[in-house]
Each structure stands twice: as structure tokens, then as C-alpha cells.
Amino acid sequence: MNYRKIGLSLLFYAITGFGVALTIKVLIGVSAYSALNVAVAEVLNYKVGIITTVANLLFMFSCLFFDKNRRIIDYILMFLAIIMFGSVIDFFLYGILSNINFTNYTVRMIVFIIGNILGAFGVGRVMHYNTLKFPIEYLCILLEEKFGFKFVFTRYTIETLCVIISLSLSYMYSLPIYVREGTIISLLMFSYIVSWSKKIGE
Numbered sequence: 001m002n003y004r005k006i007g008l009s010l011l012f013y014a015i016t017g018f019g020v021a022l023t024i025k026v027l028i029g030v031s032a033y034s035a036l037n038v039a040v041a042e043v044l045n046y047k048v049g050i051i052t053t054v055a056n057l058l059f060m061f062s063c064l065f066f067d068k069n070r071r072i073i074d075y076i077l078m079f080l081a082i083i084m085f086g087s088v089i090d091f092f093l094y095g096i097l098s099n100i101n102f103t104n105y106t107v108r109m110i111v112f113i114i115g116n117i118l119g120a121f122g123v124g125r126v127m128h129y130n131t132l133k134f135p136i137e138y139l140c141i142l143l144e145e146k147f148g149f150k151f152v153f154t155r156y157t158i159e160t161l162c163v164i165i166s167l168s169l170s171y172m173y174s175l176p177i178y179v180r181e182g183t184i185i186s187l188l189m190f191s192y193i194v195s196w197s198k199k200i201g202e
Helices: 003-025 032-044 048-066 072-096 105-129 135-147 151-172 181-199
Strands: none
Touching: 003 032, 003 048, 003 072, 003 105, 032 048, 032 151, 032 181, 048 072, 048 135, 072 135, 105 181, 135 151
8 A cells, every 4th residue: 555645645635625615615606516515505504515525425335336346445545535525625615715705706716717726636636646536436437337338428417417406406495506607617627637637747
């Protein structure tokens, strides 16, 4: 077990959580998955990080079900990373950033882009070290191996469902719309930065 890689992976997991917190804070829309988590958090009156943790754990248990070559240590590490990820989101969103207000739209857009870059960069580095896995991406890989569903198809299906459910909750409970311009920016930027970040040092 490479403890250095595990430590760096956890660090970049945390950086991703900080990036997510920034994108949520500025209120110009978030990624499809975050849009669902924020909407559910508002409906249930829970913190976003807690909802994100529960959602990621559900994906992790789905991975356990489909993973024929499961290694317990991998899932223990994934579990710890998921808990830390949600905790980091809440620490920044409801702690460090709680008294900071971004009123200028240009500033909000800049902060959103910075958050998106940090989040995507963190994901790419975690994928580079290949010691921790993100539950959604890993589930997509497992479904491709088991049923032949293409990774991209499954990932975009999940994204689409997240958008539909988030918009439905906003309509049903008179919540703000979380699928906005930031969602489109995230869609355009995220994959490119993840790919670039993953290749650094290869």
C-alpha cells in the first residue's frame, strides 16, 4: 500500500470538496450532481455535505453489489474519503464561507470558475494516483464491464436524471433553480480539466 499516494489522494479529495463548496456558495448554478444534492438538502433541511455523503454512500454500496473483484481495503478507503468529502463541503460552506457574501455578479462568476477548476483538478489528481475511486465514476465502469453500457452513456444518464430531479424538486417545493449558467459552464469545463489534471506526471 502506497501511503504517499493515499495521502495525496485524500488531499485532492478535500480540494475537490472545497471547490464544490465555492460553486454552491455563489448561487449561479452548480454541476448536475450538486444541483440534486442542494435541492434535496433544501427540501429535507439538512446540510449539503450530509446529503452528498449519503448519495455517495448509496453509489458506493451499488459498486459493492456489482464489483466481483471487490477488495475490502479499497471500500474502506472509499468510505473514509466520502465522509471527508462531505465534511469538507460543510466545513467551508457553513463555516469559513458562511459570512462571506459575493454580491457582484462578475466576482461570483470568477469564484465559480475557480471552484470549478479546483474541483476538476482534484478529481483528475485522484484519478491519476488511482488509489481512491469516486463512487459514481467507478459504478459507471462496473456497469460497462457487466452489462456493456458505455461509460459516457451511463455518466450522462446519471447527470440527466440529477437535472430532472433537481428541477422537479425546485418546482414542487418552490425552491431556487439550481440548474443555471454555472451548470453549463461546469459541463463545458469539468471534463477537460479532469483529463488535463489526470495526465500531469504521466
